[in-house]
Amino acid sequence: MADLDPNAADRPDGSVYRAVGALTITRAATTQREIETLPDPLTIDLSAIERMDTVGAWLVYRTVRDRGAKVVGASRDEVSLLHQVAEFDAPTRVRPEEAGGFKQGLGEIGGWVAETGRTMVGLVGFFGAVLIGFANVIRRPKRFRLNAVVQRFDVVGVRALGIIGLMSFLIGIVIAQQGSVQLEQFGAEIYTINLIGRITVRELGTLMTAIMVAGRSGSAFAAQIGTMKITEEIDAMRTIGVSPIEALVLPRMLSAIIMMPLLAFWAMLMSLIGGGIFVWLDLGIPLITYVQRLQEVTPITDLWVGLIKAPVFGFIIALSGCFQGMLVQGNSEEVGLRTTTAVVQSIFLVIVLDAVFAVFFSSIGWR
Amino acid sequence: MAQEPIIKIRGLRNSFGEQLVHEGLNLDVRRGEILGVVGGSGTGKSVLMRSVIGLQTPDDGQVEVLGENMLGRNDDEAKNIRRRWGILFQNGALFSTLTVAENVEVPIREYFPFLKPPLLDEIASYKIAMSGLPADAGPKFPSELSGGMRKRAGLARALALDPELLFLDEPTAGLDPIGAAAFDELIASLQKRLDLTVFLITHDLDTLIEICDRVAVLADRKVIAVDTIPNLLALDHPWIQEYFNGPRGRTAALSHQEGAAA
Numbered sequence: 001m002a003d004l005d006p007n008a009a010d011r012p013d014g015s016v017y018r019a020v021g022a023l024t025i026t027r028a029a030t031t032q033r034e035i036e037t038l039p040d041p042l043t044i045d046l047s048a049i050e051r052m053d054t055v056g057a058w059l060v061y062r063t064v065r066d067r068g069a070k071v072v073g074a075s076r077d078e079v080s081l082l083h084q085v086a087e088f089d090a091p092t093r094v095r096p097e098e099a100g101g102f103k104q105g106l107g108e109i110g111g112w113v114a115e116t117g118r119t120m121v122g123l124v125g126f127f128g129a130v131l132i133g134f135a136n137v138i139r140r141p142k143r144f145r146l147n148a149v150v151q152r153f154d155v156v157g158v159r160a161l162g163i164i165g166l167m168s169f170l171i172g173i174v175i176a177q178q179g180s181v182q183l184e185q186f187g188a189e190i191y192t193i194n195l196i197g198r199i200t201v202r203e204l205g206t207l208m209t210a211i212m213v214a215g216r217s218g219s220a221f222a223a224q225i226g227t228m229k230i231t232e233e234i235d236a237m238r239t240i241g242v243s244p245i246e247a248l249v250l251p252r253m254l255s256a257i258i259m260m261p262l263l264a265f266w267a268m269l270m271s272l273i274g275g276g277i278f279v280w281l282d283l284g285i286p287l288i289t290y291v292q293r294l295q296e297v298t299p300i301t302d303l304w305v306g307l308i309k310a311p312v313f314g315f316i317i318a319l320s321g322c323f324q325g326m327l328v329q330g331n332s333e334e335v336g337l338r339t340t341t342a343v344v345q346s347i348f349l350v351i352v353l354d355a356v357f358a359v360f361f362s363s364i365g366w367r
Numbered sequence: 368m369a370q371e372p373i374i375k376i377r378g379l380r381n382s383f384g385e386q387l388v389h390e391g392l393n394l395d396v397r398r399g400e401i402l403g404v405v406g407g408s409g410t411g412k413s414v415l416m417r418s419v420i421g422l423q424t425p426d427d428g429q430v431e432v433l434g435e436n437m438l439g440r441n442d443d444e445a446k447n448i449r450r451r452w453g454i455l456f457q458n459g460a461l462f463s464t465l466t467v468a469e470n471v472e473v474p475i476r477e478y479f480p481f482l483k484p485p486l487l488d489e490i491a492s493y494k495i496a497m498s499g500l501p502a503d504a505g506p507k508f509p510s511e512l513s514g515g516m517r518k519r520a521g522l523a524r525a526l527a528l529d530p531e532l533l534f535l536d537e538p539t540a541g542l543d544p545i546g547a548a549a550f551d552e553l554i555a556s557l558q559k560r561l562d563l564t565v566f567l568i569t570h571d572l573d574t575l576i577e578i579c580d581r582v583a584v585l586a587d588r589k590v591i592a593v594d595t596i597p598n599l600l601a602l603d604h605p606w607i608q609e610y611f612n613g614p615r616g617r618t619a620a621l622s623h624q625e626g627a628a629a
Binding site: 024025026028029032053054055058059062084085088089090091092093094095096097330331332333 | 463464466468469472475478479481482483486488489490491492493494495496497502503504505506507508509510528529560561
């Protein structure tokens with residue numbers, strides 16, 4: 001509440017801002033707007049205010065500082081508040097400085113390249129540390145933490161059975177359904193069984209399991225280890241003489257490596273069952289015929305292809321999960337960021353490796 | 368003092384499962400004082416503060432802050448009171464994704480969204496300077512600050528809205544003696560300048576002796592005494608005697624006398 005009186009008698013050439021009532025943060029936006037509309041030279045009359053807080057005082061002070069305004073009618077308390085505010089006039093930036101435009105873009109690209117390079121080198125280094133850890137445990141088997149490993153088996157393997165089974169069952173149905181629609185056009189719906197058998201055993205069983213394990217366990221590894229990093233548990237472990245690689249990383253590694261083939265086999269089985277049920281109900285092929293046909297058209301090498309890939313994928317998932325977890329430092333936001341990176345990185349690496357495996361197995365004649 | 372207390376707690380009862388933390392707890396905080404709250408570990412000092420600021424719903428009792436009943440309020444009603452207090456949590460509780468200056472701006476933006484950004488930045492700047500932080504601390508993230516600086520940044524955020532009432536949970540815990548003394552001084556001077564009422568939980572005997580007007584002692588699930596330190600010393604309660612007359616208490620009292628004499 002202020003009287004805007006540009007023609008005050010005592011300053012005929014200037015304007016007077018008469019603040020009334022409370023000059024506080026509540027009215028700061030209005031007060032600032034009102035002061036800005038008035039022309040120089042400006043006099044601020046504080047004689048009619050009842051209350052002033054530091055924000056009100058700041059508004060008056062900055063007007064005096066920037067526009068050379070005169071203050072009249074301030075009580076002793078208000079003058080002292082104005083002095084206090086003036087004392088703490090130390091401009092500070094709100095955000096870290098950023099170079100704009102092209103330069104910033106270039107800087108970001110450079111930073112990104114350097115970061116990717118560092119991550120790659122770090123991943124190789126971490127891989128080495130894990131191998132050394134394995135070697136140490138093999139040389140001194142007493143340091144092998146059986147309990148931790150068994151607990152991880154439960155979390156990574158047993159508890160994943162339900163979701164992986166259901167997912168694979170549905171994928172089996174989808175493959176059968178989509179395949180039969182296409183093959184029926186040529187009267188070759190019997191080949192749906194070839195499709196189901198070969199694609200689930202050779203490729204999808206393992207690949208889908210790897211993606212599910214990366215999402216379920218790889219992310220959990222990164223988040224658990226990352227949180228322990230923030231709460232300095234890992235530092236505490238190191239100072240006590242417990243190697244975090246042996247205590248945290250190896251059990252997770254081993255469980256992922258051992259559980260992946262088992263889960264992949266389970267996923268293949270469930271996909272075959274799902275596909276079989278669809279073939280039986282929709283195409284009217286009896287289950288016994290389905291099983292016989294599967295045996296004839298799916299070479300045993302397909303199973304080997306699927307199962308050989310599985311532990312490698314498990315290793316990659318655990319490696320990037322634990323690695324990203326160990327990279328966490330600073331704040332809780334980093335945990336989320338690193339967890340996301342772990343999942344993206346492991347799924348990406350799994351698919352790249354899958355392509356490499358596909359070329360490799362074809363070239364050795366396992367078609 | 369005839370004046371209505373700024374915080375009034377009556378018959379407070381808090382329990383966690385089987386464990387009873389407070390029972391029949393009464394406490395008044397007068398306007399303009401620095402009230403220290405002490406008590407052994409597990410006597411529920413933090414729970415008491417959390418009950419007052421509404422983070423913990425008591426089983427029973429009344430809590431009035433600034434003349435308003437705090438219990439059973441919905442969020443919108445409580446907002447008007449929340450605007451009038453500032454809280455410094457034990458570890459600062461700064462938002463880790465925001466810079467120090469942005470942290471200070473959070474409460475201002477929340478309640479006054481129409482302030483212009485340049486003015487907002489200026490307000491944040493002088494709050495930061497007022498808390499004794501260097502100007503280059505503004506654009507830093509909390510993870511880049513030392514423990515003492517984080518507390519000062521937390522204090523700057525607590526002071527953002529010019530509160531009448533300031534809650535401090537162990538402000539000097541984890542600071543070195545020099546930093547702790549400087550922080551005590553800062554709180555005392557801000558209290559005078561800004562006319563604050565301070566509710567201070569602490570274990571730091573130096574803080575109690577140097578800046579607290581009165582001290583409330585928590586024991587046996589209630590406040591057993593609220594008074595100035597000399598008057599508390601006159602009481603014949605074993606815990607109070609042990610607390611203030613133990614080796615650490617004596618040293619703190621001694622250094623206070625020397626300081627006053629010099």
